[in-house]
Amino acid sequence: MDPVVEVVALFLGFIGWIMVGVALAHPYWKVASDDGNVITTSTIYENLWMSCASDSTGVSDCREFPSLLALNGYIQASRALMIASMVLGTFGLVGSLVGIKCSRSWGENYVLKGRIAGTAGVLFILQGLCTMVSVSWYAFNITQDFFDPFYPGTKYEIGEGLYIGWCSSVLAIAGGVCLSCSCKAGTKEKYPLRYHDRGIVYSGAAPSRSAAASTYERNAYV
16 A cells, blocks of 8 residues: 555545535536626526526525425436435545554554555545536536527526536546555555464475384483
């Protein structure tokens, strides 16, 4: 296990986990602007939890989605994936803090610590994949409605929250891969016996039965 690579992987996973929380609460997942009229609403934006509108004076009015079952399927799936990403990242952070080589947990049992750190790396990778699927699925629906000439509703554009989610997924996957690769060798470490702990090898012909018996009798009566 390389301690430097493990620390870098832990740092990447931690930054990715923080950015997941920022993306989850970010209000701008999709944005629609109307600059042609000063009196009416100029900007409409939504995220996974609410829909907001702001006018030219900067006053915003937000409304939470009234019912979970009334939402589109991709919004419900994106919520579930982002929450799962937060949970996986939390367990990944705990596992990486316990399993890295420079940690004092589990003493010098580097094989067990390597396995724990490798598991944490897999959790970071799953975190990144959940985030990637969530934001990509959400962005796909935005672009699909935007380029549909027959779509009657408001056409949105991709917001800042999705870009933060993409960056988070890349960092989490990179940290998970580095952590898993650096700890792979730790699970296969072998500790050879010292020279004086090994058995002594004798060369030459084995003694005959009579010689062995006479030696035993001589030793027994000495």
